Amino acid sequence: MPDLPSQWTPVALVADLPVATSAGTVLQGAEVVIWRDSAGRVHAWEDRCPHRGMKLSFGFVRGDRIACLYHGWQYDGAGVCRYIPAHPELEVPASICVPAHAAAEALGMVWVAAAGTDPGSLPPGGAEPLRSLFVEAPLEVLVGLAQAGLPGAGAVTEARRDGALLHLSQGGTRIAAGMHPMGPGAAALHLVLPAGASEDRRLALVTAAAGLRRAAEAAAGTGEAA
Amino acid sequence: MSAPVLWNYDLDDACYRVRLMASLAGVALTLRSVDAYPGAEHRGAEMMALNPLGRLPVLQDGALVLTQPEAMLCHLARTGPRGAGFLPQAPGPAALVQEWLAFAARDLGAAAAARMAAMLEGPGDPEVLRLSARDALRIVEDHLSAQTQRGDGFVAGAEASVADIALFPAFALSRDYGLDHDAFPALRLWARRIRALKGFVPMPGIPDYH
Ligand code: FES
Numbered sequence: 001m002p003d004l005p006s007q008w009t010p011v012a013l014v015a016d017l018p019v020a021t022s023a024g025t026v027l028q029g030a031e032v033v034i035w036r037d038s039a040g041r042v043h044a045w046e047d048r049c050p051h052r053g054m055k056l057s058f059g060f061v062r063g064d065r066i067a068c069l070y071h072g073w074q075y076d077g078a079g080v081c082r083y084i085p086a087h088p089e090l091e092v093p094a095s096i097c098v099p100a101h102a103a104a105e106a107l108g109m110v111w112v113a114a115a116g117t118d119p120g121s122l123p124p125g126g127a128e129p130l131r132s133l134f135v136e137a138p139l140e141v142l143v144g145l146a147q148a149g150l151p152g153a154g155a156v157t158e159a160r161r162d163g164a165l166l167h168l169s170q171g172g173t174r175i176a177a178g179m180h181p182m183g184p185g186a187a188a189l190h191l192v193l194p195a196g197a198s199e200d201r202r203l204a205l206v207t208a209a210a211g212l213r214r215a216a217e218a219a220a221g222t223g224e225a226a
Numbered sequence: 227m228s229a230p231v232l233w234n235y236d237l238d239d240a241c242y243r244v245r246l247m248a249s250l251a252g253v254a255l256t257l258r259s260v261d262a263y264p265g266a267e268h269r270g271a272e273m274m275a276l277n278p279l280g281r282l283p284v285l286q287d288g289a290l291v292l293t294q295p296e297a298m299l300c301h302l303a304r305t306g307p308r309g310a311g312f313l314p315q316a317p318g319p320a321a322l323v324q325e326w327l328a329f330a331a332r333d334l335g336a337a338a339a340a341r342m343a344a345m346l347e348g349p350g351d352p353e354v355l356r357l358s359a360r361d362a363l364r365i366v367e368d369h370l371s372a373q374t375q376r377g378d379g380f381v382a383g384a385e386a387s388v389a390d391i392a393l394f395p396a397f398a399l400s401r402d403y404g405l406d407h408d409a410f411p412a413l414r415l416w417a418r419r420i421r422a423l424k425g426f427v428p429m430p431g432i433p434d435y436h
Binding site for chain 2: 199207
């Protein structure tokens, strides 16, 4: 499998991965399933069932395990297969397992990295979720435009890149954008705010983010079909 | 009173919307299977007499014959013992329900067409239809992201309405036409809320767990 980088990358908002759910994502071409078990722990694995290769992100979380949608094989939090419905009596060989990455939560985002990456380099603090923005354009195109601000959301007084984060002060709001490269022509920004922004302001920023998506895809030539 | 009759094809997304709404509203339907594919029975003489548009679904309730899925959803919500909540009466939410019903019927039509093109050799360029469906689903995603900031989990408010049911299969079945759920986090959580509704029923391609 393609190895994940050994720097942390944000791939989702914490709020978008509730307990007992899973989601698929892509990080620089590597397909990753992120899921949260019933105890609240987040896991990030290669998004591929060892049985027949079904995406585990299509599966469902049951307690502290994730089950594959296809034939129901169940994997525990360490990625080890524990149960095969077609052979309920079988003591499953421990060699059947899913390669696990490192997963963590920080600044309202879910982050992933190569297994063993030091969590000490994650940004401190919490944040309120705004939204994730998925764009069919290269990350550099998206971020280049984002540095000039979300369209129509006020004057930009600061735009600073810091690792995987873009810090934007715009129209009096401090926005942090987690920069998520998905592949050559796809990227996402995971947007969070400090607590206390008014509902009107948050709604304006949700809409402005859609404007940024249109601008980035227009710039990349991948815009709307119509 | 006898149960309303639904002329039904299991794999059709509009037929599914009606079965789902009936189940949520607590209405028992009598299903009449129509061999739409490959038999094209929905365009045969008997079905054309019932619906000259030659389309499924068709819902017959006594003397009433309905051929538009959005009308069927509203009728089932209005007549079912658990349906009232799906038709909000306050002007704002009621207007939003109309807005998103029309969006589902017109703008999201590309999704059903994309699925037919991908699965059952329906007309149209699958890639063009896929991109049109993507653009329409993004509009719903943007709206639901805003609803989340308002504290509302559904398109017209805090509770599920007929509009949510009208929109649901286009997203839930999007993998059938090559559109992953990954880029639609607000839709993904909304679909999960719909699956959790009392009376939810699945269809082939839409599991009921998650
Ligand atoms: S492919 Fe996952 S259980 Fe068979």
